[in-house]
Amino acid sequence: MAICECVAHKSQYNQPNPIQSHQSMAAKKLYESFSKSLLDEVQRWGSMKQTGVSLRYMLEFGSRFTDRNLILAAQFLHKELPIRIARRAIELQSLPYGLSEKPAILKVRDWYLDSFRDLRSFPDIKDKNDEQEFTKMINLVKVRHNNVVPTMALGVQQLKKDLDPKIDYKDLDDIHQFLDRFYMSRIGIRMLIGQHVAMHEPNPPPDRIGYIHTKMSPVEVARNASEDARSVCLREYGSAPDVHVYGDPNFTFPYVPNHLHLMVFELVKNSLRAVEERFMDSDKIAPPIRIIVADGLEDVSDEGGGIPRSGLPRIFTYLYSTAKNPLDERADLGTADIATMAGYGFGLPISRLYARYFGGDLQIISMEGYGTDAYLHLSRLGDSQEPLP
Numbered sequence: 001m002a003i004c005e006c007v008a009h010k011s012q013y014n015q016p017n018p019i020q021s022h023q024s025m026a027a028k029k030l031y032e033s034f035s036k037s038l039l040d041e042v043q044r045w046g047s048m049k050q051t052g053v054s055l056r057y058m059l060e061f062g063s064r065f066t067d068r069n070l071i072l073a074a075q076f077l078h079k080e081l082p083i084r085i086a087r088r089a090i091e092l093q094s095l096p097y098g099l100s101e102k103p104a105i106l107k108v109r110d111w112y113l114d115s116f117r118d119l120r121s122f123p124d125i126k127d128k129n130d131e132q133e134f135t136k137m138i139n140l141v142k143v144r145h146n147n148v149v150p151t152m153a154l155g156v157q158q159l160k161k162d163l164d165p166k167i168d169y170k171d172l173d174d175i176h177q178f179l180d181r182f183y184m185s186r187i188g189i190r191m192l193i194g195q196h197v198a199m200h201e202p203n204p205p206p207d208r209i210g211y212i213h214t215k216m217s218p219v220e221v222a223r224n225a226s227e228d229a230r231s232v233c234l235r236e237y238g239s240a241p242d243v244h245v246y247g248d249p250n251f252t253f254p255y256v257p258n259h260l261h262l263m264v265f266e267l268v269k270n271s272l273r274a275v276e277e278r279f280m281d282s283d284k285i286a287p288p289i290r291i292i293v294a295d296g297l298e299d300v301s302d303e304g305g306g307i308p309r310s311g312l313p314r315i316f317t318y319l320y321s322t323a324k325n326p327l328d329e330r331a332d333l334g335t336a337d338i339a340t341m342a343g344y345g346f347g348l349p350i351s352r353l354y355a356r357y358f359g360g361d362l363q364i365i366s367m368e369g370y371g372t373d374a375y376l377h378l379s380r381l382g383d384s385q386e387p388l389p
């Protein structure tokens with residue numbers, strides 16, 4: 001069984017393993033619930049070539065959709081999604097340090113296998129009716145995967161607790177790289193499904209093409225995201241510094257508002273936490289966080305004391321957080337709620353992936369003892385192909 005071999009191969013990673021890892025019986029059982037033929041098919045599809053979609057294409061395609069176009073798009077997804085999903089399922093089985101056997105990761109792996117099976121067992125799409133059924137099915141696939149990020153975070157936190165705290169974070173490079181590929185791929189899959197499903201909305205809001213807002217105001221999105229971040233901060237600390245947003249609210253460009261919202265939300269949460277913790281016990285008034293929105297650039301700037309030099313090389317890894325591990329607070333390890341202020345260490349790396357998905361980037365400049373600037377470069381929906389990990 002090819003997929004099982006991957007798990008067996010994992011032992012080669014495990015040579016310098018700081019923890020004892022073994023494949024649990026529970027893991028074996030779950031495994032056996034997927035037939036050998038399905039797992040063989042996952043291997044086969046996982047080695048096929050992925051096809052990226054240009055974002056300009058998503059925009060143009062969505063603006064002139066006809067039944068014929070929708071059928072063509074569904075046929076493309078019917079072939080493309082199983083390839084992307086199979087690659088992720090295979091990788092999920094072969095993670096180092098026993099990460100693959102963590103119950104949360106097994107759960108995610110099963111979602112991927114279930115979705116692969118749903119896609120592969122769907123017959124060829126020939127007419128409008130097939131297309132509509134297919135659209136319903138992929139929407140359910142998307143819903144099934146809603147909680148992948150917090151569930152993966154739970155698995156990674158479980159691993160973090162097991163690891164020797166003295167481990168050099170560079171030894172965890174393959175985990176970080178895997179997570180970067182994994183989440184980047186997820187962003188792409190959800191974008192493709194989301195766009196396709198949105199094409200069927202009876203009354204799409206004006207200036208919307210699926211997830212894309214053709215006239216998104218980055219100032220408006222930044223305001224909403226800041227308010228959301230402030231309410232999380234208020235809940236956690238009982239107070240929240242002000243956030244001032246500068247820029248022309250009438251300036252717009254085509255982008256996915258949800259993506260920008262997520263990035264600004266994470267950056268502002270980080271700034272709020274830094275400022276709050278620095279000024280909580282002082283009699284000085286906490287200085288506001290400033291967001292400056294310029295053409296294609298957002299700068300989130302705070303006077304929260306900056307990031308210690310020793311931590312800087314690690315801020316984009318998934319295991320680095322100076323906040324306390326949220327799982328320590330939670331008795332029930334089966335649930336994961338990522339809408340906390342901080343502690344999972346996922347905010348920066350995930351935000352950077354969202355920026356990069358559309359050809360942008362995220363940079364952090366810190367002045368230790370003073371504050372931090374996060375520069376978010378947003379690329380307008382250009383001709384850049386989707387990054388395909």
Ligand code: ADP
Nearest residue numbers: 270271274321322342343344345346347348372
């Ligand atoms: P989390 O917020 O869950 O810890 P992030 O990826 O968002 O994860 O941030 C990682 C770490 O980087 C934080 O724990 C914090 O130590 C540091 N950091 C990020 N942004 C700032 C900031 N604006 N000021 C000070 N430290 C920051």
Ligand code: MG
Nearest residue numbers: 270342347348
């Ligand atoms: Mg954060």
